[in-house]
Amino acid sequence: MGLVQRAIEAEGIPTIGISILKEVTEKVRPPRSVFLRYPFGHPLGDAFNIAQQRTILLNVLNALESITEPGTIVEPGYQWRRHRFE
Amino acid sequence: MAFPKDIANTVLVQIYRRLPWLGPRWAQRRRFVEGRDIPWARLTKPLAESVVALVTTAGVHLKSHEPFNMDDPDGDPSFRAIPSDVQRGDLIITHKYYDHSAADRDINVVLPLDRLRELLAEKRIGGFGPFVYGFMGHIDGLHLRTLMEATAPEVARLLKRDGVDAVVLTPA
Numbered sequence: 460m461g462l463v464q465r466a467i468e469a470e471g472i473p474t475i476g477i478s479i480l481k482e483v484t485e486k487v488r489p490p491r492s493v494f495l496r497y498p499f500g501h502p503l504g505d506a507f508n509i510a511q512q513r514t515i516l517l518n519v520l521n522a523l524e525s526i527t528e529p530g531t532i533v534e535p536g537y538q539w540r541r542h543r544f545e
Numbered sequence: 546m547a548f549p550k551d552i553a554n555t556v557l558v559q560i561y562r563r564l565p566w567l568g569p570r571w572a573q574r575r576r577f578v579e580g581r582d583i584p585w586a587r588l589t590k591p592l593a594e595s596v597v598a599l600v601t602t603a604g605v606h607l608k609s610h611e612p613f614n615m616d617d618p619d620g621d622p623s624f625r626a627i628p629s630d631v632q633r634g635d636l637i638i639t640h641k642y643y644d645h646s647a648a649d650r651d652i653n654v655v656l657p658l659d660r661l662r663e664l665l666a667e668k669r670i671g672g673f674g675p676f677v678y679g680f681m682g683h684i685d686g687l688h689l690r691t692l693m694e695a696t697a698p699e700v701a702r703l704l705k706r707d708g709v710d711a712v713v714l715t716p717a
Contacts, residue, residue, distance in 0.1 A: 463680060472704055516664065530583045
């Protein structure tokens, strides 16, 4: 996914990606990322958990606006199925 | 009848679902294209005035689209353009390398269409790009070159044509 992200950014459009594998993101080096230690298939969390999906998407949009250093990986640190989203 | 390698893949997908800590170990063994210089574009206006588009590598596409090729072990570097006002029932996921049972029930788990529509209604973003672009990820071998030199730059140009100011990408 980071390769697609890099291509879009290279065309002049700012991008942010969700990462669930930090090891890969650190190698591919997309411009902006939000990392969540979540299982494959769950980048925005659980099905029908609207508060969780919304919080993560807002975190992503905030990171898009606030990151100034290329390659930054923001880590909200939400533990899988432990963090309570309100 | 399923081939033995398909059964092995299905078992593997379930193992990774149940043991998420295996993910980083998988990543260590696999080779990735390593980036050096990082491309950089600035947001030119507040998000509340920006058109935001979604791009995903979770294998999402319209039911009317040709499915991604699951028979090639190096994946499928092509993409599908999905109108962003799509109805949930018109979408399907073709991807055998992750467990998409949650996303099959609620697409927002991999592609937050409803959540972004809500943020648009609340005027947190200025617009929603007219198309979502769907890839399948899991690209390897010769297809990496096709992705990097042809299909990913093509999507970048299409996003420009769409008048998009910023892009959110979601994996699987």
